[in-house]
Amino acid sequence: MRTSPSGGGRAAVICGLGAWLPPRAVGNDELAARIDTSDEWIRSRTGIRTRHFVSPGMPTSRLATEAGARALASAGLETVDAVVLATTTPDRPCPATAPLVAHRLGLTGRPAFDVSAVCTGFLYALSTASGLIAAGSADSVLVIGADAFSTIVDPEERSTAVVFGDGAGAVVLRAGESAEPGAVGRVELGADGSLTDLITVRAGGSETRSTDVPPTRADAHFSMAGQEVFAHAVTRMAEASRTALADAGWRTEEVDRLVGHQANARILHAVGEQLDVPRDRIVIHLDKVGNTAAASIPLALAHGQSAGELLPGARVVLTAFGGGATWGATALTWPSLRTV
Ligand code: UT7
16 A cells, blocks of 8 residues: 655655663573573574663553653654554553653643554554644654563563564654655555464454453464564565655665664565665664564664764665564655754
8 A cells, every 4th residue: 555645745754763772681691591592593593682671560651752752852842743652562452552652741632542563563653644744634743663572572482582672762753845855755555464373462352352261371472473474574575665666766776774674684684685775775773672563663763863874865765564464665865853
């Protein structure tokens, strides 16, 4: 599906960027001391060296509020017209987490809602927020991606426990012109529900709660069919990126930075190969944070900005693949932003 938030001249423009990681850093060796894995396996199979975990009692709303506050400061704004939060690990199954985050940011009364598209969540939220601005429903929107996957993975299950980390990233969108740097153009989005079982937490929703059968330990935790997901992720992110490039009218050699969902360095390199984007143009942040699901892209953007990899005027492609299955991509020219 293609959404065209820019319509005529009015478009959502990125004007603020913020990120936050919970303080507790967990290196590969710490995990290897507890489960049957090794620093060598994790680094060679994924590229991850360390990740951050929430401490007991620290919910996703805390991550989202911290990142949101930083994005507002970066934009130089104290208020926005709406808050959209992408997350798969809400504080509670009901209600959504975004209203609480908005309240804590001093935005009580503004519309605030969650978007659930797992690791593609940030791109779905970005598209939704852009649409609010294009339709004139809002002149500014705070878009947050926040997840605490350490709260849903089984800490004893080595295939998932080593790949995920917790964190949050956020951007502020303001109404502007489609030709401006930072304008969010078409967001190419897709989904295939026949792949629901590939990335899932089976228990805890209406499917199991409508029965009296208590969930097994495996069903109560996150599971992922790693190799199958790997193959779909490469194909879908490359396809969606090609569409985003065609929409923007850019050739692949004109791409300055590819910012893909940070699940696995091997996946990002394979996407780069399919697109002919060389490795030195691929933003890699997963070594420091692991797979942070909906937070992955805004955290990588914040890393790219502070590391000087994303310079004003750079041609950037964002792409993601996640549970659902869902996928997406968009192309934009990087704006000049204040780092906080
Ligand atoms: O975020 C949403 C999208 N997610 C993704 O895109 C993730 C895509 N998938 C992946 O990144 C990779 O599939 C993983 C990192 C999850 C796994 O890497 P893999 O190279 O696909 O490993 P595998 O699952 O095929 O397992 C290979 C071997 C197995 O042992 P045998 O059967 O060959 O003896 C596993 O039991 O590695 C074993 N293994 C481990 N060994 C040490 C699995 N996890 C671990 C581990 N440490 N943590």
